[in-house]
Amino acid sequence: MASFPIINLAQLNTEERPAIMEQIKDACENWGFFELVDHGISIELMDTVEKLTKDHYKKCMEQRFKEMVAAKGLDAVQTEINDLDWESTFFLKHLPVSNISEIPDLEDHYRKVMKEFAMELEKLAENLLDLLCENLGLEKGYLKKPFSGSKGPNFGTKVSNYPPCPKPDLIKGLRAHTDAGGIILLFQDDKVSGLQLLKDDKWVDVPPMRHSIVVNIGDQLEVITNGKYKSVLHRVIAQTDGNRMSLASFYNPGSDAVIFPAPALVEKEAEENKHKYPKFVFEDYMKLYAGLKFQAKEPRFEAMKTMESPVNSSPIATV
Numbered sequence: 001m002a003s004f005p006i007i008n009l010a011q012l013n014t015e016e017r018p019a020i021m022e023q024i025k026d027a028c029e030n031w032g033f034f035e036l037v038d039h040g041i042s043i044e045l046m047d048t049v050e051k052l053t054k055d056h057y058k059k060c061m062e063q064r065f066k067e068m069v070a071a072k073g074l075d076a077v078q079t080e081i082n083d084l085d086w087e088s089t090f091f092l093k094h095l096p097v098s099n100i101s102e103i104p105d106l107e108d109h110y111r112k113v114m115k116e117f118a119m120e121l122e123k124l125a126e127n128l129l130d131l132l133c134e135n136l137g138l139e140k141g142y143l144k145k146p147f148s149g150s151k152g153p154n155f156g157t158k159v160s161n162y163p164p165c166p167k168p169d170l171i172k173g174l175r176a177h178t179d180a181g182g183i184i185l186l187f188q189d190d191k192v193s194g195l196q197l198l199k200d201d202k203w204v205d206v207p208p209m210r211h212s213i214v215v216n217i218g219d220q221l222e223v224i225t226n227g228k229y230k231s232v233l234h235r236v237i238a239q240t241d242g243n244r245m246s247l248a249s250f251y252n253p254g255s256d257a258v259i260f261p262a263p264a265l266v267e268k269e270a271e272e273n274k275h276k277y278p279k280f281v282f283e284d285y286m287k288l289y290a291g292l293k294f295q296a297k298e299p300r301f302e303a304m305k306t307m308e309s310p311v312n313s314s315p316i317a318t319v
């Protein structure tokens with residue numbers, strides 16, 4: 001099997017550009033995941049984000065997690081647990097409106113650094129969408145446009161820690177799922193591994209690498225590209241040693257954005273592939289996803305198809 005795609009983004013500015021674009025294309029078509037090095041986000045900023053995130057976990061989250069584990073008796077389970085994950089998380093919303101000032105327990109410096117980090121990630125996500133457009137033969141800005149809705153994209157960061165787990169075979173760090181949104185940028189721990197994706201029916205490790213950003217495709221990009229790029233199942237295996245930090249930033253459509261396959265891509269498809277994906281309002285998809293995250297995506301797409309008529313139909317005539 002080919003090895004997990006690691007792509008040096010700085011080489012886009014060199015004569016290596018065609019080869020790098022090809023690597024991105026291959027990763028999007030065949031992996032749904034890739035890892036970026038030399039992506040333009042400063043190493044100093046990433047180091048500060050990591051230190052502050054780990055400090056915050058120690059100071060404010062660790063004790064709470066231990067109490068939850070004790071209250072639920074999770075360290076002594078004997079059978080597989082399928083309804084929760086061995087993770088400690090909180091969510092920072094950046095766009096359209098930031099919630100960072102409302103999250104309790106964060107130090108001001110941490111809030112400021114996370115805002116700066118989010119701005120860098122937003123730029124990177126938008127640059128990546130344009131690179132994807134180029135590879136797909138879509139005009140520049142095409143993928144960004146459907147993400148806008150009336151208030152711009154939804155963009156947020158799930159800050160997670162996966163503490164050492166005594167029974168990783170019985171409790172997953174995070175159960176297998178595909179991501180609902182658009183494009184996801186992950187800053188993961190460089191020492192404690194655990195993220196795996198499903199490729200050709202086998203779980204493959206996403207290698208921890210210092211200062212890299214792991215990118216993956218969400219369900220919305222699968223719909224817009226008419227399945228040319230697919231969201232891929234992934235999971236986190238908790239480790240018996242070491243605490244794993246994971247900062248997953250989701251660049252998603254605006255809540256009222258209407259999502260549908262790009263006509264330019266549908267046109268090129270054979271007839272049987274022209275109607276594979278539904279048209280829907282993003283927040284309707286998210287309502288469905290909330291209850292079905294850990295199930296296969298195909299029934300979600302089918303369910304959205306059955307809800308399609310309100311989006312497509314003309315207003316009902318009234319007298």
Ligand SMILES: [Fe+2]
Nearest residue numbers: 177178179234
């Ligand atoms: Fe995910």
